[in-house]
Amino acid sequence: xxxxxxVVIGAGIMGLSAGYWLAQRGAKVIVLDKGRVAxxxxxxxxxxxxxxxxxxxxxxxxxxxxTLWSTLDERLGYPTEWLPGGRLWVALEPDxxxxxxxxxxxxxxxxxxxxxxxxxxxxxxxxxxxxxxxxGLHTTRGGHANPQRASQAFxxxxxxxxxxxxxxxxxxxxxxxxxxxxxxxxxxxxxxxPVVINCAGPQVGLIAAMVGVTVPLAPVRLxxxxxxxxxxxxxxxxxxxxxxxxxxxxxxxxxxGGPHEWVDVDLTGEPAKPGTPVIRNIARRLAELFPSLAxxxxxxxxxxxxxxxPDQTCIIERLAAPxxxxxxTASGHGFGLAPSIGQAICDLALDGRSQVPIDxxxxxxxxxLDPGWRALRRWTAGSYNT
Amino acid sequence: MAKxxxxxxxxxxxxxxxxxxxxxxxxKVTLIDEHPQGLQAMSLDAPYFYGARLAAVLDDxxxxxxxxxxxxEPLLECLEAGVEILTGTCIWGSYRPGANSTxxxxxxLGLADGERSWLIEYDxxxxxxxxxxxxxxxxxxQLPGVLGANGAAALLDRYQALSGSRMVILGSGNIxxxxxxxxxxxxxxxxxxxxxxxxxxxxxxxxxxxxxAGVSFHTGHTIExxxxxxxxxxVRLVAVDAATNPVRDSAQEIACDTVCMAFGAVPNVELAxxxxxxxxxxxxRGGWAPVLDASFRSSIANVYVAGDGAGVAExxxxxxxxxxxxxxxxxxxxxxxxxxxxxxxxxxxxxxxxDSVLAAAGHWLRSLVKAGxxxxxxxxxxxxxxRELLEVSPPKYLxxxxxxxxxxxxxxxxxxxxxxxxxxxxxxxxMGHCQGKRCRDQVLLLLAEAAGTPPAAxxxxxxxxxxxxxPLSVLWAGEExxxxxxxxxxxxxxxxxxxxGYASAKAxxxxxxxx
Numbered sequence: 001x002x003x004x005x006x007v008v009i010g011a012g013i014m015g016l017s018a019g020y021w022l023a024q025r026g027a028k029v030i031v032l033d034k035g036r037v038a039x040x041x042x043x044x045x046x047x048x049x050x051x052x053x054x055x056x057x058x059x060x061x062x063x064x065x066x067t068l069w070s071t072l073d074e075r076l077g078y079p080t081e082w083l084p085g086g087r088l089w090v091a092l093e094p095d096x097x098x099x100x101x102x103x104x105x106x107x108x109x110x111x112x113x114x115x116x117x118x119x120x121x122x123x124x125x126x127x128x129x130x131x132x133x134x135x136g137l138h139t140t141r142g143g144h145a146n147p148q149r150a151s152q153a154f155x156x157x158x159x160x161x162x163x164x165x166x167x168x169x170x171x172x173x174x175x176x177x178x179x180x181x182x183x184x185x186x187x188x189x190x191x192x193x194p195v196v197i198n199c200a201g202p203q204v205g206l207i208a209a210m211v212g213v214t215v216p217l218a219p220v221r222l223x224x225x226x227x228x229x230x231x232x233x234x235x236x237x238x239x240x241x242x243x244x245x246x247x248x249x250x251x252x253x254x255x256x257g258g259p260h261e262w263v264d265v266d267l268t269g270e271p272a273k274p275g276t277p278v279i280r281n282i283a284r285r286l287a288e289l290f291p292s293l294a295x296x297x298x299x300x301x302x303x304x305x306x307x308x309x310p311d312q313t314c315i316i317e318r319l320a321a322p323x324x325x326x327x328x329t330a331s332g333h334g335f336g337l338a339p340s341i342g343q344a345i346c347d348l349a350l351d352g353r354s355q356v357p358i359d360x361x362x363x364x365x366x367x368x369l370d371p372g373w374r375a376l377r378r379w380t381a382g383s384y385n386t
Numbered sequence: 387m388a389k390x391x392x393x394x395x396x397x398x399x400x401x402x403x404x405x406x407x408x409x410x411x412x413x414k415v416t417l418i419d420e421h422p423q424g425l426q427a428m429s430l431d432a433p434y435f436y437g438a439r440l441a442a443v444l445d446d447x448x449x450x451x452x453x454x455x456x457x458x459e460p461l462l463e464c465l466e467a468g469v470e471i472l473t474g475t476c477i478w479g480s481y482r483p484g485a486n487s488t489x490x491x492x493x494x495l496g497l498a499d500g501e502r503s504w505l506i507e508y509d510x511x512x513x514x515x516x517x518x519x520x521x522x523x524x525x526x527x528q529l530p531g532v533l534g535a536n537g538a539a540a541l542l543d544r545y546q547a548l549s550g551s552r553m554v555i556l557g558s559g560n561i562x563x564x565x566x567x568x569x570x571x572x573x574x575x576x577x578x579x580x581x582x583x584x585x586x587x588x589x590x591x592x593x594x595x596x597x598x599a600g601v602s603f604h605t606g607h608t609i610e611x612x613x614x615x616x617x618x619x620x621v622r623l624v625a626v627d628a629a630t631n632p633v634r635d636s637a638q639e640i641a642c643d644t645v646c647m648a649f650g651a652v653p654n655v656e657l658a659x660x661x662x663x664x665x666x667x668x669x670x671r672g673g674w675a676p677v678l679d680a681s682f683r684s685s686i687a688n689v690y691v692a693g694d695g696a697g698v699a700e701x702x703x704x705x706x707x708x709x710x711x712x713x714x715x716x717x718x719x720x721x722x723x724x725x726x727x728x729x730x731x732x733x734x735x736x737x738x739x740x741d742s743v744l745a746a747a748g749h750w751l752r753s754l755v756k757a758g759x760x761x762x763x764x765x766x767x768x769x770x771x772x773r774e775l776l777e778v779s780p781p782k783y784l785x786x787x788x789x790x791x792x793x794x795x796x797x798x799x800x801x802x803x804x805x806x807x808x809x810x811x812x813x814x815x816x817m818g819h820c821q822g823k824r825c826r827d828q829v830l831l832l833l834a835e836a837a838g839t840p841p842a843a844x845x846x847x848x849x850x851x852x853x854x855x856x857p858l859s860v861l862w863a864g865e866e867x868x869x870x871x872x873x874x875x876x877x878x879x880x881x882x883x884x885x886x887g888y889a890s891a892k893a894x895x896x897x898x899x900x901x
Contacts, residue, residue: 035801036799036801036802036805036808037799037802037808043811073786073789077789077790078780078786078789078790078792079780079784079786079789081784148811148812149780149811149812152792152811152812156790156792156793159797160790165799166799167799167800167801167802168801221486221487227858228818228819228855229818242874242875242876249783249784250768250781250783250814257874257875257876258874258875259870259874259875260875261486261487261488261489263486271485271486272484272485272486272487273486274481274482274484274485274486274487274662275479275481275487275850275851276481276487276490277479277481277490277494277496277505277863279479279851279852279861280496280503280505280861280862280863281863281866281870281874283858283861283862283863284858284861284862284863284866285874286858287858287859287862293858294857294858294859294862295857295858295859296857296858297819297855297856297857297858298852298855298856298857298858298861299817299818299819299821299855300821300850300851300852301850301851301852302850303486305486381488382488382489384488384489
């Protein structure tokens with residue numbers, strides 16, 4: 001039987017990052033994916049890194065990720081299109097502005113420099129913003145990168161470090177004996193390993209169920225779009241008017257948001273990712289936010305499926321039972337955190353504990369979760385726009 | 387939202403025949419065609435490779451409208467038969483309820499004219515979107531004056547706006563011969579017809595007719611480059627042997643102002659693909675084409691594809707009757723589904739094969755690579771050369787020359803290696819303004835050659851709405867309801883301040899999350 005020090009399930013950016021850091025420490029790692037590298041959420045993400053001021057449990061991971069992002073191109077040897085342009089939340093309506101005022105102290109309490117701006121202040125950072133802009137919340141920290149290129153950079157660097165990526169190779173089962181993980185079964189045979197790292201995105205719950213562990217997740221499909229390339233307009237990763245958006249290094253405006261459909265996934269198939277006519281409404285919001293860009297052509301739209309946890313916070317844990325099983329999901333905001341989450345996973349796999357604090361991110365917080373939580377929230381497959 | 391009984395997309399031969407037949411069988415038909423196109427849309431080379439020298443008259447909507455409608459007699463027949471006709475209207479999206487999109491009420495199309503977009507539902511859909519120019523690059527192909535055969539035909543015939551008088555045609559299949567004949571009819575001199583293979587590929591009788599008319603054939607030749615500063619003024623040809631190697635000291639220059647790439651045409655499957663119709667590789671029909679039954683019904687019961695969009699076989703370039711009959715068959719199948727008394731079809735229509743356009747294009751491409759090299763741009767929009775494509779180099783705007791080489795296409799894992807989308811993401815070839823229409827086929831041919839796989843084993847790039855680049859202000863949802871404005875979700879849902887606040891769904895009702 002083939003042997004590895006660790007098997008990673010999921011060749012998204014988080015699994016590839018974990019594989020990369022493990023390979024750096026000399027571990028023999030195999031990354032499995034039912035499809036292709038970064039073919040699902042990682043290749044379809046917005047590409048943001050946020051400092052997670054609104055979620056102090058994740059703030060240490062975010063701070064560590066920010067440090068890593070600034071050195072990643074050199075370290076990996078491949079470009080990620082990282083742009084440390086900061087973050088800007090803008091409000092076009094009084095209710096939204098009030099929310100920004102409410103959230104500001106949370107960020108300050110987390111020790112992240114943020115500034116409340118008026119409309120003119122926000123437009124000074126992004127001059128294409130509508131004159132209706134009432135204000136904004138700005139931090140020079142955080143930024144954005146190209147999700148596809150950054151994921152592939154990790155894949156190539158992992159490969160260069162001796163790692164193996166097996167595409168179109170789903171994990172079909174996990175062998176446990178004596179309370180320990182022993183092997184992962186694939187269509188091409190079993191791989192003997194003492195460590196299984198579950199970074200399977202929306203499939204994390206299904207993989208965990210193979211060893212009898214419940215991970216509460218709800219997969220969701222949502223849509224994104226890009227315009228043609230434009231001259232440089234702003235560097236910040238922006239949230240506002242119901243959209244998340246950034247201007248890519250190439251110059252395209254990459255934007256997403258809006259109504260989304262809750263879905264189910266399975267272990268081996270590629271989830272359907274149909275688009276919907278909602279792209280017209282999404283386009284309208286961008287034109288309302290940036291009226292001077294109303295004549296800018298839209299080039300394409302796409303859908304992606306990602307997973308959300310009940311409290312929209314990461315789950316990162318090395319399980320006590322079975323030993324050797326590590327679970328990691330970032331509830332749909334894992335892209336920016338992936339460099340440091342990968343390191344945390346590497347630490348958990350080799351040392352049993354993470355150097356970056358991950359306290360409070362374990363599964364025990366869901367001990368009292370109502371098993372019917374998805375239905376209670378109308379987050380079950382087919383529900384829409386909740 | 388309006389609901390139509392039958393929508394026919396495309397007012398070419400197949401679409402008009404389908405619409406007319408259906409109307410005569412008593413169906414209520416709406417026929418939609420994107421021509422006449424606005425100059426801006428044409429400058430994006432959609433749907434054809436019009437090239438970068440479009441005549442000023444194309445900006446005169448009234449004149450062009452008259453010309454395009456006047457040139458389409460079958461369309462006027464449709465009008466007389468009571469078909470509702472929308473011209474100057476493109477279809478940019480196609481949506482159906484299905485897995486992970488269950489809330490959509492009914493199948494619907496996204497339409498747009500120059501001003502706005504809207505949606506319509508349908509009971510039945512016949513797609514007749516025609517073919518796309520198969521484009522292969524050579525030094526100088528970005529010059530004004532270089533265009534594709536479909537683009538040339540549209541400008542010569544429908545738009546009467548080809549700004550050129552002396553044309554060199556690359557290719558010798560039926561589409562090339564047909565273009566030469568049309569050019570001569572419209573008073574354009576055909577200075578040369580060039581074929582990389584040793585013999586003319588297309589119809590012998592038509593080739594003889596063209597030779598009689600004075601067209602000189604250059605078989606066993608390829609184009610080394612198009613010459614010119616501001617626009618094309620000549621081509622330099624070079625003789626090639628049977629293995630496509632250039633013959634020493636064989637270069638010759640031929641003066642011309644227009645170079646027509648008539649390497650071949652491939653079915654335009656973007657709408658069929660967006661609709662969810664099964665697409666499969668069929669060499670005899672121009673590559674990836676919809677899977678259809680004898681009635682030209684796709685894998686989706688109420689969606690049909692007819693004409694060149696259903697697959698381009700060589701005889702179809704010379705015999706419009708084939709596409710027309712396909713359209714009529716689809717219309718009769720729709721009528722039968724609507725309970726009309728329609729005679730049973732006879733034999734399945736033989737889609738005559740002929741040689742594979744992709745095989746011929748592959749031969750052409752090998753000659754072009756040998757004559758022009760690997761540093762020729764494949765993707766004009768994003769400035770990607772053949773070498774950069776196959777080395778999977780980061781795009782130039784990143785100035786990433788100091789970083790490592792990833793090892794090229796061959797070093798990708800097998801499933802990624804066969805995926806045009808992966809290559810597109812990494813190199814950006816196909817990501818630009820023309821939405822990949824100009825580079826898609828050459829990228830696939832280069833990838834097949836480099837990966838050592840037959841084209842059939844590749845996974846072509848996906849198609850994405852909008853399949854015509856539309857301004858935000860046009861795509862803009864004008865009819866958006868107050869309800870949607872009010873309930874527009876902020877991604878995603880708030881984290882309860884007492885996180886981990888999973889216990890109460892109610893506590894999650896206001897606030898914000900992170901993109």
